[in-house]
Amino acid sequence: MTAELIDGKAVAAAERDRIAGEVARLAERGVVPGLAAVLVGDDPASHVYVGMKEKDCAAVGMTSVGARLPADVDQATLFAEIDRLNADPQVHGIIVQMPLPDHLDEIAAQDRIDPAKDVDGLHPASQGQLMRGVPTFVPATPLGCQVLLERHGVELSGAEVVIVGRSTLVGRPLAMLLSRKGVDATVTMCHSRTRDLGDHTRRADVVVMAAGQPRMLTADMVRPGATVIDVGITRDDDGKLVGDVDFDAVAEVAGLITPVPGGVGPMTRAMLLENTLRAATAAAEG
Template identity: 50%
Template sequence: MTIIDGKEVAAKLRKEIAAEVEAWVASGHRAPHLVAILVGNDGASQTYVGHKEKCCAEVGFRSTVLRLDEAISEAYLLGEIAKLNNDPDVDGFIVQLPLPKHISEQKVIEAINPRKDVDGFHPVNTGRMISGLPSYLPATPDGILELLKHYDIETSGKNCVVIGRSNIVGRPIANLLSQKGWDCTVTMCHSRTKNLKEVVREADIIIAALGQAEFVTADMVKDGAVIVDVGITRVKSDKTKSGWKLLGDVKFDEVAPKCSYITPVPGGVGPMTIISLMKNTLKAARKEVYKD
Protein backbone atom coordinates (compact mmCIF):
# COMPACT_ATOMS: atom_id res chain seq x y z
CA MET A 1 0.00 0.00 0.00
CA THR A 2 1.34 3.41 -1.02
CA ILE A 3 0.19 6.64 0.61
CA ILE A 4 -0.28 9.38 -1.99
CA ASP A 5 1.60 12.39 -0.63
CA GLY A 6 -0.14 15.54 -1.83
CA LYS A 7 2.29 17.80 0.02
CA GLU A 8 5.26 16.33 -1.81
CA VAL A 9 3.62 16.56 -5.23
CA ALA A 10 2.43 20.12 -4.55
CA ALA A 11 5.95 21.19 -3.55
CA LYS A 12 7.36 19.76 -6.79
CA LEU A 13 4.74 21.53 -8.90
CA ARG A 14 5.27 24.82 -7.06
CA LYS A 15 8.93 24.74 -8.07
CA GLU A 16 7.99 24.01 -11.69
CA ILE A 17 5.48 26.87 -11.79
CA ALA A 18 8.00 29.25 -10.16
CA ALA A 19 10.54 28.41 -12.87
CA GLU A 20 7.94 29.07 -15.59
CA VAL A 21 6.99 32.40 -14.02
CA GLU A 22 10.64 33.40 -13.77
CA ALA A 23 11.12 32.69 -17.47
CA TRP A 24 7.88 34.52 -18.33
CA VAL A 25 8.98 37.64 -16.46
CA ALA A 26 12.52 37.42 -17.85
CA SER A 27 11.06 37.50 -21.37
CA GLY A 28 9.59 40.94 -20.67
CA HIS A 29 6.13 40.16 -19.28
CA ARG A 30 4.76 41.29 -15.94
CA ALA A 31 4.19 38.76 -13.17
CA PRO A 32 0.76 37.08 -13.22
CA HIS A 33 -1.72 38.81 -10.90
CA LEU A 34 -4.30 36.85 -8.89
CA VAL A 35 -7.01 38.56 -6.85
CA ALA A 36 -9.16 36.90 -4.18
CA ILE A 37 -12.41 38.44 -2.92
CA LEU A 38 -13.16 37.47 0.67
CA VAL A 39 -16.59 38.38 2.03
CA GLY A 40 -17.06 38.16 5.80
CA ASN A 41 -14.98 36.50 8.49
CA ASP A 42 -15.37 32.77 7.92
CA GLY A 43 -12.35 31.17 9.60
CA ALA A 44 -11.81 28.40 7.07
CA SER A 45 -12.09 30.84 4.17
CA GLN A 46 -9.58 33.21 5.76
CA THR A 47 -7.13 30.36 6.28
CA TYR A 48 -7.54 29.15 2.69
CA VAL A 49 -7.04 32.64 1.24
CA GLY A 50 -3.95 33.00 3.43
CA HIS A 51 -2.53 29.82 1.93
CA LYS A 52 -3.21 31.20 -1.55
CA GLU A 53 -1.35 34.42 -0.73
CA LYS A 54 1.63 32.42 0.52
CA CYS A 55 1.67 30.21 -2.57
CA CYS A 56 1.48 33.24 -4.87
CA ALA A 57 4.58 34.66 -3.20
CA GLU A 58 6.41 31.35 -3.58
CA VAL A 59 5.76 31.07 -7.33
CA GLY A 60 6.37 34.76 -8.11
CA PHE A 61 2.80 35.96 -8.63
CA ARG A 62 1.42 39.32 -7.60
CA SER A 63 -1.40 38.69 -5.12
CA THR A 64 -4.22 40.93 -3.90
CA VAL A 65 -6.97 40.15 -1.38
CA LEU A 66 -10.11 42.28 -1.44
CA ARG A 67 -11.72 41.94 2.01
CA LEU A 68 -15.39 42.93 2.16
CA ASP A 69 -17.81 43.16 5.06
CA GLU A 70 -20.30 40.32 5.48
CA ALA A 71 -23.18 42.82 5.32
CA ILE A 72 -22.41 44.13 1.82
CA SER A 73 -25.20 43.85 -0.71
CA GLU A 74 -25.20 41.47 -3.64
CA ALA A 75 -25.23 44.48 -5.96
CA TYR A 76 -22.08 45.87 -4.33
CA LEU A 77 -20.23 42.57 -4.76
CA LEU A 78 -21.31 42.34 -8.40
CA GLY A 79 -19.96 45.86 -8.87
CA GLU A 80 -16.57 44.84 -7.49
CA ILE A 81 -16.55 41.83 -9.82
CA ALA A 82 -17.28 44.11 -12.79
CA LYS A 83 -14.27 46.28 -11.84
CA LEU A 84 -11.97 43.25 -11.79
CA ASN A 85 -13.41 41.99 -15.08
CA ASN A 86 -12.36 45.29 -16.67
CA ASP A 87 -8.99 45.69 -14.96
CA PRO A 88 -6.23 44.85 -17.48
CA ASP A 89 -3.72 44.33 -14.66
CA VAL A 90 -5.72 41.42 -13.19
CA ASP A 91 -5.19 38.09 -14.93
CA GLY A 92 -7.55 36.02 -12.80
CA PHE A 93 -9.65 36.28 -9.69
CA ILE A 94 -11.74 34.15 -7.40
CA VAL A 95 -14.63 34.87 -5.07
CA GLN A 96 -14.06 32.72 -2.00
CA LEU A 97 -17.03 30.48 -1.17
CA PRO A 98 -19.21 30.14 0.81
CA LEU A 99 -20.85 33.56 0.59
CA PRO A 100 -23.35 35.08 3.05
CA LYS A 101 -26.84 33.67 2.54
CA HIS A 102 -28.26 36.89 1.11
CA ILE A 103 -25.89 36.68 -1.88
CA SER A 104 -26.54 34.24 -4.74
CA GLU A 105 -23.42 32.16 -5.36
CA GLN A 106 -24.61 31.21 -8.83
CA LYS A 107 -25.23 34.82 -9.81
CA VAL A 108 -21.75 35.72 -8.58
CA ILE A 109 -20.11 32.84 -10.48
CA GLU A 110 -21.87 33.81 -13.70
CA ALA A 111 -20.84 37.47 -13.28
CA ILE A 112 -17.13 36.60 -13.52
CA ASN A 113 -15.59 36.99 -16.97
CA PRO A 114 -14.84 33.41 -18.11
CA ARG A 115 -11.38 34.61 -19.21
CA LYS A 116 -10.57 35.46 -15.58
CA ASP A 117 -12.49 32.59 -13.95
CA VAL A 118 -9.44 30.76 -12.62
CA ASP A 119 -11.62 28.68 -10.26
CA GLY A 120 -13.15 27.12 -13.38
CA PHE A 121 -16.73 27.41 -12.11
CA HIS A 122 -18.30 29.57 -14.83
CA PRO A 123 -20.72 27.66 -17.10
CA VAL A 124 -18.64 28.63 -20.13
CA ASN A 125 -15.54 26.99 -18.67
CA THR A 126 -17.59 24.01 -17.52
CA GLY A 127 -18.93 23.62 -21.07
CA ARG A 128 -15.46 23.86 -22.56
CA MET A 129 -14.21 21.23 -20.13
CA ILE A 130 -17.05 18.84 -20.96
CA SER A 131 -16.38 19.36 -24.68
CA GLY A 132 -12.70 18.57 -24.24
CA LEU A 133 -11.67 22.12 -25.22
CA PRO A 134 -8.95 24.12 -23.47
CA SER A 135 -10.38 25.47 -20.22
CA TYR A 136 -9.63 26.35 -16.62
CA LEU A 137 -10.20 23.11 -14.77
CA PRO A 138 -11.78 23.30 -11.30
CA ALA A 139 -9.13 23.02 -8.62
CA THR A 140 -9.93 19.76 -6.84
CA PRO A 141 -10.54 17.61 -9.95
CA ASP A 142 -7.37 18.97 -11.54
CA GLY A 143 -5.47 18.21 -8.33
CA ILE A 144 -6.74 14.62 -8.42
CA LEU A 145 -5.55 14.21 -12.01
CA GLU A 146 -2.11 15.54 -11.08
CA LEU A 147 -1.82 12.99 -8.26
CA LEU A 148 -2.84 10.10 -10.53
CA LYS A 149 -0.32 11.27 -13.12
CA HIS A 150 2.52 11.72 -10.61
CA TYR A 151 2.09 8.22 -9.17
CA ASP A 152 1.67 6.73 -12.66
CA ILE A 153 -1.64 5.13 -11.67
CA GLU A 154 -3.21 3.29 -14.60
CA THR A 155 -6.66 4.64 -15.52
CA SER A 156 -7.27 3.34 -19.04
CA GLY A 157 -10.10 0.81 -19.02
CA LYS A 158 -10.37 0.94 -15.24
CA ASN A 159 -13.70 1.00 -13.42
CA CYS A 160 -13.89 4.28 -11.50
CA VAL A 161 -16.66 5.02 -9.01
CA VAL A 162 -17.21 8.64 -7.97
CA ILE A 163 -19.26 9.08 -4.80
CA GLY A 164 -20.83 12.53 -4.84
CA ARG A 165 -22.27 14.65 -7.65
CA SER A 166 -21.36 18.25 -6.76
CA ASN A 167 -20.55 20.73 -9.53
CA ILE A 168 -17.23 21.44 -7.82
CA VAL A 169 -15.85 17.88 -7.57
CA GLY A 170 -18.07 14.91 -8.44
CA ARG A 171 -19.45 15.91 -11.82
CA PRO A 172 -16.25 17.40 -13.27
CA ILE A 173 -13.92 14.60 -12.14
CA ALA A 174 -16.34 12.00 -13.54
CA ASN A 175 -16.33 13.81 -16.87
CA LEU A 176 -12.57 14.31 -16.99
CA LEU A 177 -11.72 10.70 -16.19
CA SER A 178 -14.04 9.51 -18.95
CA GLN A 179 -12.26 11.62 -21.56
CA LYS A 180 -9.63 10.36 -24.00
CA GLY A 181 -6.24 10.09 -22.38
CA TRP A 182 -7.70 8.96 -19.03
CA ASP A 183 -10.21 6.50 -20.51
CA CYS A 184 -11.93 5.34 -17.32
CA THR A 185 -15.32 3.69 -17.27
CA VAL A 186 -17.01 5.96 -14.73
CA THR A 187 -19.99 5.37 -12.46
CA MET A 188 -21.31 8.29 -10.41
CA CYS A 189 -23.03 7.41 -7.14
CA HIS A 190 -25.08 9.63 -4.87
CA SER A 191 -27.69 9.57 -2.10
CA ARG A 192 -30.27 7.88 -4.33
CA THR A 193 -28.00 5.13 -5.67
CA LYS A 194 -29.36 1.66 -4.97
CA ASN A 195 -26.99 -1.06 -3.78
CA LEU A 196 -24.29 1.56 -3.24
CA LYS A 197 -21.99 -0.76 -1.33
CA GLU A 198 -22.06 -3.37 -4.10
CA VAL A 199 -21.43 -0.74 -6.81
CA VAL A 200 -18.45 0.75 -4.97
CA ARG A 201 -16.99 -2.69 -4.27
CA GLU A 202 -16.55 -3.24 -8.02
CA ALA A 203 -14.37 -0.13 -8.40
CA ASP A 204 -10.69 -0.16 -9.35
CA ILE A 205 -10.57 3.54 -8.43
CA ILE A 206 -12.81 5.16 -5.81
CA ILE A 207 -13.13 8.92 -5.55
CA ALA A 208 -14.99 9.79 -2.35
CA ALA A 209 -16.39 13.33 -2.47
CA LEU A 210 -19.63 13.40 -0.51
CA GLY A 211 -18.57 15.24 2.66
CA GLN A 212 -19.61 12.56 5.13
CA ALA A 213 -16.90 11.54 7.59
CA GLU A 214 -15.66 7.95 7.31
CA PHE A 215 -18.51 6.91 5.01
CA VAL A 216 -16.40 4.46 2.98
CA THR A 217 -15.58 1.38 5.05
CA ALA A 218 -13.43 -1.69 4.37
CA ASP A 219 -16.38 -3.85 3.30
CA MET A 220 -17.03 -1.41 0.41
CA VAL A 221 -13.53 -1.72 -1.05
CA LYS A 222 -12.00 -4.53 -3.07
CA ASP A 223 -8.38 -5.55 -2.59
CA GLY A 224 -5.94 -3.43 -4.57
CA ALA A 225 -8.27 -0.51 -5.17
CA VAL A 226 -7.00 3.06 -5.52
CA ILE A 227 -8.68 5.48 -3.10
CA VAL A 228 -8.82 9.25 -3.54
CA ASP A 229 -10.43 10.83 -0.48
CA VAL A 230 -11.69 14.35 -1.18
CA GLY A 231 -13.76 14.74 1.99
CA ILE A 232 -12.71 16.87 4.92
CA THR A 233 -14.86 17.10 8.04
CA ARG A 234 -13.81 18.74 11.30
CA VAL A 235 -14.86 16.75 14.35
CA LYS A 236 -14.25 17.22 18.08
CA SER A 237 -11.29 15.37 19.56
CA ASP A 238 -9.82 15.19 23.06
CA LYS A 239 -6.53 13.94 21.59
CA THR A 240 -5.44 17.16 19.90
CA LYS A 241 -4.40 20.55 21.27
CA SER A 242 -6.97 22.34 19.15
CA GLY A 243 -9.81 20.10 20.34
CA TRP A 244 -10.56 19.17 16.73
CA LYS A 245 -9.32 16.72 14.12
CA LEU A 246 -9.92 16.33 10.41
CA LEU A 247 -11.54 13.23 8.95
CA GLY A 248 -11.98 12.23 5.34
CA ASP A 249 -14.87 10.43 3.68
CA VAL A 250 -12.91 7.17 4.00
CA LYS A 251 -12.33 5.24 7.24
CA PHE A 252 -8.60 5.35 6.67
CA ASP A 253 -7.26 2.91 9.27
CA GLU A 254 -9.45 0.00 8.17
CA VAL A 255 -9.51 0.77 4.43
CA ALA A 256 -5.82 1.56 3.82
CA PRO A 257 -4.52 -2.03 4.27
CA LYS A 258 -6.73 -3.18 1.36
CA CYS A 259 -5.56 -0.50 -1.08
CA SER A 260 -2.78 -0.23 -3.60
CA TYR A 261 -2.82 3.58 -3.24
CA ILE A 262 -4.69 5.91 -0.88
CA THR A 263 -4.72 9.65 -0.12
CA PRO A 264 -4.59 10.70 3.54
CA VAL A 265 -6.67 13.47 5.12
CA PRO A 266 -5.13 15.93 5.62
CA GLY A 267 -2.16 15.96 3.26
CA GLY A 268 -3.64 14.25 0.21
CA VAL A 269 -5.87 16.12 -2.22
CA GLY A 270 -6.00 19.35 -0.20
CA PRO A 271 -2.49 20.68 -0.95
CA MET A 272 -3.13 20.20 -4.68
CA THR A 273 -6.13 22.56 -4.97
CA ILE A 274 -4.08 25.75 -4.66
CA ILE A 275 -1.59 24.41 -7.20
CA SER A 276 -4.43 24.19 -9.74
CA LEU A 277 -5.33 27.81 -9.04
CA MET A 278 -1.73 28.82 -9.74
CA LYS A 279 -1.71 26.82 -13.00
CA ASN A 280 -4.92 28.45 -14.15
CA THR A 281 -3.67 31.95 -13.32
CA LEU A 282 -0.49 31.36 -15.32
CA LYS A 283 -2.62 30.12 -18.22
CA ALA A 284 -4.71 33.30 -17.96
CA ALA A 285 -1.62 35.51 -18.01
CA ARG A 286 -0.33 33.69 -21.09
CA LYS A 287 -3.78 33.71 -22.73
CA GLU A 288 -3.52 29.98 -23.33
CA VAL A 289 -7.25 29.25 -23.02
CA TYR A 290 -8.72 32.42 -24.52
CA LYS A 291 -6.40 33.77 -27.19
CA ASP A 292 -7.80 37.30 -27.55
Protein backbone atom coordinates (compact mmCIF):
# COMPACT_ATOMS: atom_id res chain seq x y z
CA MET A 1 0.00 0.00 0.00
CA THR A 2 1.46 3.36 -1.06
CA ALA A 3 -1.46 5.65 -0.22
CA GLU A 4 -1.66 7.46 3.10
CA LEU A 5 -4.69 6.31 5.06
CA ILE A 6 -7.23 8.99 5.97
CA ASP A 7 -8.26 7.99 9.49
CA GLY A 8 -11.87 9.14 9.85
CA LYS A 9 -12.04 7.83 13.41
CA ALA A 10 -9.17 10.03 14.53
CA VAL A 11 -10.46 13.15 12.79
CA ALA A 12 -13.96 12.54 14.14
CA ALA A 13 -12.59 12.14 17.67
CA ALA A 14 -10.81 15.50 17.37
CA GLU A 15 -14.00 17.10 16.06
CA ARG A 16 -16.01 15.68 18.95
CA ASP A 17 -13.47 17.06 21.45
CA ARG A 18 -13.81 20.50 19.86
CA ILE A 19 -17.60 20.26 19.84
CA ALA A 20 -17.67 19.15 23.50
CA GLY A 21 -15.70 22.26 24.45
CA GLU A 22 -18.11 24.51 22.59
CA VAL A 23 -21.11 22.72 24.11
CA ALA A 24 -19.67 23.32 27.58
CA ARG A 25 -19.24 27.02 26.87
CA LEU A 26 -22.78 27.23 25.54
CA ALA A 27 -24.08 25.43 28.63
CA GLU A 28 -22.51 28.16 30.77
CA ARG A 29 -24.97 30.50 29.06
CA GLY A 30 -27.86 28.23 30.02
CA VAL A 31 -28.29 26.50 26.66
CA VAL A 32 -27.73 22.76 26.30
CA PRO A 33 -28.00 21.60 22.67
CA GLY A 34 -30.74 19.02 22.18
CA LEU A 35 -31.14 16.57 19.30
CA ALA A 36 -34.39 14.72 18.65
CA ALA A 37 -34.53 11.59 16.49
CA VAL A 38 -37.93 10.52 15.23
CA LEU A 39 -37.90 6.74 14.80
CA VAL A 40 -40.85 4.99 13.20
CA GLY A 41 -41.25 1.23 13.45
CA ASP A 42 -38.88 -1.55 14.48
CA ASP A 43 -36.23 -1.62 11.76
CA PRO A 44 -33.16 -3.08 13.56
CA ALA A 45 -30.59 -1.01 11.64
CA SER A 46 -32.49 2.20 12.33
CA HIS A 47 -32.59 1.41 16.03
CA VAL A 48 -28.82 0.83 16.00
CA TYR A 49 -28.19 4.11 14.18
CA VAL A 50 -30.38 6.12 16.55
CA GLY A 51 -28.74 4.45 19.54
CA MET A 52 -25.32 5.48 18.24
CA LYS A 53 -26.50 9.06 17.81
CA GLU A 54 -27.80 9.10 21.38
CA LYS A 55 -24.41 7.90 22.66
CA ASP A 56 -22.66 10.56 20.56
CA CYS A 57 -24.84 13.26 22.12
CA ALA A 58 -24.07 12.07 25.64
CA ALA A 59 -20.34 12.00 24.89
CA VAL A 60 -20.26 15.72 24.02
CA GLY A 61 -22.73 16.93 26.66
CA MET A 62 -25.79 17.26 24.44
CA THR A 63 -29.24 15.97 25.31
CA SER A 64 -31.02 13.46 23.10
CA VAL A 65 -34.78 13.28 22.82
CA GLY A 66 -36.32 10.01 21.71
CA ALA A 67 -39.49 10.10 19.66
CA ARG A 68 -40.67 6.57 18.97
CA LEU A 69 -43.72 5.86 16.84
CA PRO A 70 -45.26 2.53 15.79
CA ALA A 71 -44.80 1.24 12.25
CA ASP A 72 -48.50 1.71 11.44
CA VAL A 73 -48.57 5.39 12.41
CA ASP A 74 -50.36 7.64 9.92
CA GLN A 75 -48.91 10.73 8.25
CA ALA A 76 -50.97 13.14 10.38
CA THR A 77 -49.66 11.63 13.61
CA LEU A 78 -46.09 11.76 12.32
CA PHE A 79 -46.62 15.42 11.42
CA ALA A 80 -48.02 16.11 14.89
CA GLU A 81 -44.91 14.62 16.51
CA ILE A 82 -42.63 16.71 14.32
CA ASP A 83 -44.71 19.80 15.12
CA ARG A 84 -44.34 19.07 18.85
CA LEU A 85 -40.56 18.92 18.50
CA ASN A 86 -40.54 22.06 16.34
CA ALA A 87 -42.24 23.90 19.21
CA ASP A 88 -40.01 22.52 21.98
CA PRO A 89 -37.34 25.13 22.91
CA GLN A 90 -35.15 22.39 24.42
CA VAL A 91 -34.87 20.70 21.01
CA HIS A 92 -32.48 22.44 18.62
CA GLY A 93 -32.11 19.74 15.98
CA ILE A 94 -34.56 17.22 14.55
CA ILE A 95 -33.92 14.23 12.32
CA VAL A 96 -36.43 11.77 10.94
CA GLN A 97 -34.65 8.43 10.74
CA MET A 98 -34.90 6.89 7.29
CA PRO A 99 -36.24 4.72 5.83
CA LEU A 100 -39.83 5.28 6.86
CA PRO A 101 -42.50 2.60 6.28
CA ASP A 102 -43.75 2.58 2.70
CA HIS A 103 -47.10 4.18 3.50
CA LEU A 104 -45.44 7.36 4.79
CA ASP A 105 -44.14 10.24 2.66
CA GLU A 106 -40.46 10.75 3.49
CA ILE A 107 -40.10 14.04 1.62
CA ALA A 108 -43.19 15.50 3.30
CA ALA A 109 -41.78 14.50 6.68
CA GLN A 110 -38.46 16.21 5.94
CA ASP A 111 -40.28 19.31 4.74
CA ARG A 112 -42.29 19.46 7.99
CA ILE A 113 -39.18 20.10 10.10
CA ASP A 114 -38.55 23.72 11.11
CA PRO A 115 -35.66 24.87 8.86
CA ALA A 116 -33.95 26.28 11.96
CA LYS A 117 -33.82 22.72 13.34
CA ASP A 118 -33.05 20.90 10.08
CA VAL A 119 -29.71 19.41 11.16
CA ASP A 120 -29.93 16.75 8.43
CA GLY A 121 -29.83 19.55 5.85
CA LEU A 122 -32.65 18.03 3.79
CA HIS A 123 -35.29 20.76 4.00
CA PRO A 124 -35.74 22.75 0.75
CA ALA A 125 -34.69 25.90 2.62
CA SER A 126 -31.39 24.30 3.66
CA GLN A 127 -30.71 22.94 0.20
CA GLY A 128 -31.68 26.25 -1.39
CA GLN A 129 -29.24 28.16 0.81
CA LEU A 130 -26.50 25.72 -0.15
CA MET A 131 -27.33 26.27 -3.82
CA ARG A 132 -26.99 30.02 -3.23
CA GLY A 133 -23.55 29.47 -1.69
CA VAL A 134 -24.56 30.54 1.84
CA PRO A 135 -25.28 27.21 3.53
CA THR A 136 -27.12 26.98 6.82
CA PHE A 137 -27.13 23.23 7.41
CA VAL A 138 -25.27 20.87 5.08
CA PRO A 139 -26.04 17.13 5.16
CA ALA A 140 -23.60 15.50 7.54
CA THR A 141 -21.86 13.15 5.10
CA PRO A 142 -20.85 15.81 2.54
CA LEU A 143 -19.75 18.10 5.37
CA GLY A 144 -17.69 15.25 6.81
CA CYS A 145 -16.04 14.66 3.42
CA GLN A 146 -15.04 18.31 3.19
CA VAL A 147 -13.61 18.33 6.71
CA LEU A 148 -11.58 15.17 6.00
CA LEU A 149 -10.10 16.77 2.89
CA GLU A 150 -9.28 20.00 4.72
CA ARG A 151 -7.75 18.26 7.75
CA HIS A 152 -5.42 16.32 5.47
CA GLY A 153 -4.27 19.39 3.60
CA VAL A 154 -5.89 18.55 0.26
CA GLU A 155 -5.84 21.69 -1.88
CA LEU A 156 -9.35 22.17 -3.22
CA SER A 157 -9.06 25.56 -4.90
CA GLY A 158 -8.83 24.85 -8.61
CA ALA A 159 -8.75 21.08 -8.03
CA GLU A 160 -10.55 18.67 -10.33
CA VAL A 161 -13.07 16.77 -8.21
CA VAL A 162 -15.16 13.92 -9.58
CA ILE A 163 -18.15 12.79 -7.51
CA VAL A 164 -19.73 9.49 -8.48
CA GLY A 165 -23.33 9.50 -7.23
CA ARG A 166 -26.04 12.14 -7.47
CA SER A 167 -28.22 11.62 -4.39
CA THR A 168 -29.70 14.57 -2.52
CA LEU A 169 -28.04 13.22 0.63
CA VAL A 170 -24.44 13.07 -0.64
CA GLY A 171 -23.58 13.69 -4.29
CA ARG A 172 -25.58 16.81 -5.08
CA PRO A 173 -24.92 18.73 -1.84
CA LEU A 174 -21.23 17.79 -1.92
CA ALA A 175 -20.94 19.16 -5.46
CA MET A 176 -22.49 22.45 -4.31
CA LEU A 177 -20.31 22.55 -1.19
CA LEU A 178 -16.99 22.05 -2.96
CA SER A 179 -17.73 24.29 -5.96
CA ARG A 180 -18.96 27.31 -3.99
CA LYS A 181 -16.92 30.50 -3.90
CA GLY A 182 -14.18 30.27 -1.30
CA VAL A 183 -13.67 26.54 -1.81
CA ASP A 184 -13.43 26.79 -5.60
CA ALA A 185 -13.08 23.20 -6.75
CA THR A 186 -14.05 22.31 -10.30
CA VAL A 187 -16.61 19.55 -9.84
CA THR A 188 -17.84 16.89 -12.23
CA MET A 189 -20.80 14.78 -11.12
CA CYS A 190 -20.99 11.29 -12.56
CA HIS A 191 -23.57 8.53 -12.13
CA SER A 192 -24.76 5.16 -13.43
CA ARG A 193 -25.47 6.56 -16.91
CA THR A 194 -22.10 8.28 -17.32
CA ARG A 195 -20.25 7.14 -20.43
CA ASP A 196 -16.70 5.91 -19.76
CA LEU A 197 -16.58 6.69 -16.06
CA GLY A 198 -12.86 5.98 -15.93
CA ASP A 199 -12.18 8.75 -18.44
CA HIS A 200 -13.56 11.20 -15.87
CA THR A 201 -12.01 9.72 -12.73
CA ARG A 202 -8.53 9.43 -14.23
CA ARG A 203 -8.45 13.21 -14.69
CA ALA A 204 -9.42 13.92 -11.10
CA ASP A 205 -7.28 15.20 -8.25
CA VAL A 206 -10.03 14.00 -5.89
CA VAL A 207 -12.49 11.17 -6.48
CA VAL A 208 -15.49 10.78 -4.17
CA MET A 209 -17.38 7.51 -4.54
CA ALA A 210 -20.99 7.62 -3.38
CA ALA A 211 -22.79 5.27 -5.77
CA GLY A 212 -23.51 2.31 -3.53
CA GLN A 213 -21.82 -0.13 -5.92
CA PRO A 214 -19.24 -2.39 -4.24
CA ARG A 215 -15.66 -2.03 -5.54
CA MET A 216 -16.85 0.07 -8.49
CA LEU A 217 -13.67 2.18 -8.61
CA THR A 218 -10.72 0.11 -9.74
CA ALA A 219 -7.01 0.95 -9.81
CA ASP A 220 -6.94 1.66 -13.55
CA MET A 221 -9.56 4.39 -13.02
CA VAL A 222 -7.40 6.46 -10.65
CA ARG A 223 -4.66 8.96 -11.45
CA PRO A 224 -1.46 8.20 -9.49
CA GLY A 225 -1.34 10.32 -6.34
CA ALA A 226 -5.04 11.24 -6.38
CA THR A 227 -7.14 11.47 -3.21
CA VAL A 228 -9.95 8.91 -2.97
CA ILE A 229 -12.90 9.34 -0.60
CA ASP A 230 -15.17 6.30 -0.28
CA VAL A 231 -18.68 7.04 1.00
CA GLY A 232 -20.18 3.70 -0.03
CA ILE A 233 -20.71 0.86 2.43
CA THR A 234 -22.29 -2.51 1.63
CA ARG A 235 -21.72 -6.16 2.48
CA ASP A 236 -20.17 -8.46 -0.08
CA ASP A 237 -21.10 -12.10 -0.64
CA ASP A 238 -18.88 -13.10 2.29
CA GLY A 239 -20.60 -10.65 4.63
CA LYS A 240 -17.62 -8.29 4.72
CA LEU A 241 -18.23 -4.53 4.81
CA VAL A 242 -16.83 -2.99 1.64
CA GLY A 243 -17.01 0.39 -0.04
CA ASP A 244 -17.40 1.60 -3.60
CA VAL A 245 -13.61 1.43 -4.02
CA ASP A 246 -11.51 -1.67 -4.71
CA PHE A 247 -9.47 -0.65 -1.70
CA ASP A 248 -6.39 -2.90 -1.85
CA ALA A 249 -5.72 -2.22 -5.53
CA VAL A 250 -6.55 1.49 -5.50
CA ALA A 251 -4.40 2.05 -2.41
CA GLU A 252 -1.38 1.11 -4.52
CA VAL A 253 -2.09 4.04 -6.86
CA ALA A 254 -3.74 6.78 -4.79
CA GLY A 255 -1.97 9.33 -2.63
CA LEU A 256 -4.66 9.49 0.08
CA ILE A 257 -7.54 7.09 0.66
CA THR A 258 -10.31 6.47 3.18
CA PRO A 259 -10.96 2.96 4.49
CA VAL A 260 -14.36 1.28 4.86
CA PRO A 261 -15.29 1.13 7.64
CA GLY A 262 -13.50 3.84 9.63
CA GLY A 263 -13.35 6.57 7.02
CA VAL A 264 -16.37 8.74 6.22
CA GLY A 265 -18.80 7.00 8.60
CA PRO A 266 -17.42 8.42 11.86
CA MET A 267 -17.34 11.87 10.29
CA THR A 268 -21.03 11.70 9.39
CA ARG A 269 -21.90 11.17 13.05
CA ALA A 270 -19.55 13.95 14.19
CA MET A 271 -20.97 16.45 11.69
CA LEU A 272 -24.52 15.78 12.88
CA LEU A 273 -23.30 16.96 16.29
CA GLU A 274 -21.69 19.99 14.61
CA ASN A 275 -24.98 20.91 12.95
CA THR A 276 -26.85 20.52 16.24
CA LEU A 277 -24.32 22.76 17.96
CA ARG A 278 -24.76 25.38 15.23
CA ALA A 279 -28.55 25.24 15.59
CA ALA A 280 -28.34 25.67 19.36
CA THR A 281 -25.86 28.53 19.03
CA ALA A 282 -28.15 30.31 16.57
CA ALA A 283 -31.10 29.85 18.93
CA ALA A 284 -29.08 31.23 21.85
CA GLU A 285 -28.14 34.30 19.85
CA GLY A 286 -31.77 34.90 18.92
